[in-house]
Amino acid sequence: MLKVKNLSVTFQSKQHKVSAVDGISFEVPDGSVVGIVGESGSGKSVTGYSIMGLLGSEARVKGRIEWNGQDLLTLSETQKKIIRGREIGLIFQNPLAALNPVFSIADQMVETLRLHHSLTYKEALDRAIQLLQKVNIPDAHLRIFDYPHEFSLGMCQRIMIALTLSMNPKLLIADEPTASLDVTVQAQILELLRELKHEFQMSILIISHDLGIIAQSCDHIVVMYLGKVVETGSPQAIFHAPKHPYTQALIAAIPSADPDKKNTAKPLTGEMPSPVNLPKGCRFNTRCPHVMDRCFQENPPFVQVEGSKVACFLHE
Amino acid sequence: MKLSVTKVCITYLLLLFLVSIAMVFIPGLDVNAFDPNVVITGPQSPSLTHWLGTDDLGRDLLLRCLDGAKISLLVALVSVTISTTIGTLLGVLAGFFRPLDAIVMRFVDMMMAIPTLFLILILQVILTPSIWTVVSVIGLTSWMGTTRLVRAEVLSIKERVFVKAATARGIPTSRLLFKHVLPHALNPVIVSAMLGMGSAILIESVLSFLGLGVQPPYASWGNLLENSLKYLKEAPWMTLAPGAFITISVLSIHFIGDSLRAKLDVKDRA
DSSP: OEEEEEEEEEEEOSSOEEEEEEEEEEEEOTTOEEEEEOOTTSSHHHHHHHHHTOSOTTEEEEEEEEETTEEGGGOOHHHHHHHBTTTEEEEOSOHHHHSOTTSOHHHHHHHHHHHHSOOOHHHHHHHHHHHHHHTTOTTHHHHTTSOGGGSOHHHHHHHHHHHHHTTOOSEEEEESTTTTSOHHHHHHHHHHHHHHHHHHTOEEEEEESOHHHHHHHOSEEEEEETTEEEEEEOHHHHHHSOOSHHHHHHHHTSOOOOTTSOOOOOOOOSOOOOTTSOOSSSTTTTTOTTOOGGGGTSOOOOEEETTEEEOOGGGO | OOOOHHHHHHHHHHHHHHHHHHGGGSTTOOTTOOOHHHHHHOOOOOOSSSTTOBOTTOOBHHHHHHHHHHHHHHHHHHHHHHHHHHHHHHHHHHHHOHHHHHHHHHHHHHHHHSOHHHHHHHHHHHSOOOHHHHHHHHHHHSOHHHHHHHHHHHHHHTTSHHHHHHHHTTOOHHHIIIIIIHHHHHHHHHHHHHHHHHHHHHHHHHHHHTTSSSOTTSOOHHHHHHHHGGGTTTOTHHHHHHHHHHHHHHHHHHHHHHHHHHHHOHHHHO
8 A cells, every 4th residue: 555654845946945745644545546636736746756756856855655665765766667667557647648659559568568577579469459458449459550649538548548557556646637538538537447446456546636536436535735735535524524625615616517506606716826935824824714813823733523634723 | 743952862862872883883994094195195174085074194084073972972971870879879868867968068068169170180190091080080070969969859858748657667768768768859860960961071072182081092072172183273174073073962962951851840840
């Protein structure tokens, strides 16, 4: 299982120090689906990248990322290469950009398969075709020789999933897996991920800004705002009894699909402060409807309230 | 079929190369055969028997120029291969590995600060001039532009998502570099190699002109020019013939390089 403890990521540029993630902790137990939700700039993708060790050298990563008891941050580059792919796989927001445009799907899948398993070219190709059939690519045995640009975005995401699954990872990190896809394709991809999770016996970490996706597929939800976790809990707790004012605002902003009801969605006002110049105290204090004096002085600690944990003085 | 400048240039260069190679296999043809009568009377002007005239030894200039094409084109081809290989390798290393970047690029700056022609001249004076020293000296002193190009491309390509995705699949660094990054950086390299061939022909001509390049009896356009100097007034065709070959060939190469750039520039089409 994956345990993230007190993870902080800062980017140091010449002029500024940008704190993208600040002391977050969460767990992904074996076989579960955990969702990280937050708006752009909340640090959710940076969290995913830091687990994979894909951040550039200008990033300073502190804390612990434990994978089955081993701290990923202390591993050498060689050890990381073994963990990457074979144990933890990553799929991206834009699947077309994540596939190398100058090689056919067959080339890329066979390359990956032969890297992680000792297979001949023919065996690897057969296995790749099987995997493509598993992610519902029609005529997989013919289309495997096509190039990424010859597929639609939804198909590319399926191929990306097949490519990642070819390594049999124990944990799949899905960074906005459906953000660039239309709604019907989104539902298909999520359904596919759910099926494959059982078949491959893996756990999934979904990173998304879309509460709908998170609600449908996750066992546990982590809500992030400006690099901090503000609330974590089960989907029921988060959706039916949100505790943190930010979570409440997110849920209130979902428009109702009922045509008889007037649109009661209340979008959150104001803008997210810049991570270069963070507000003192609680980071939500610039937009919070229930803001108190205390929120400008201290950082709220986590407290257990019913099924969820929340970082807000309202619940102390 | 539309007659394009590029097609004419490609045809010209191919024909030139093939003819100059084929000449080796024509029995009884000796480009170095001289006419004792001419040695006394001086170079002959262009006529029906000698289309471009003869030199001071009565050797047919057209044949000499075609024979020289083989050497000149070979020098260009081999030296560009050397410089492109070195340039690409160093560029990839500098672009991909941050700590190497400063070292390699400062070395490039240093090499570029040295006037190349003088460096080549000094090296040629120290070494015994031969075709192979010409080739290696040109190759070893003209890779810096390629390094800069490749480094710049690699810097941007290594940030692209598919490279991150390949890293996330645990693909080894060497494979990542040469299979996933390098092919995307090659377009400008092909163009610069093409243009590099043009300047290699020119450098070879300059060296041979100064007597430091290809040595007689081998003919190259440069040493044909050198030989013509003494007769510039009475036999201008001896200068014009190899000069025209150099100009037309370099121009053709540049035209081809330019149209390659237009064809390969993805940004232009998107």
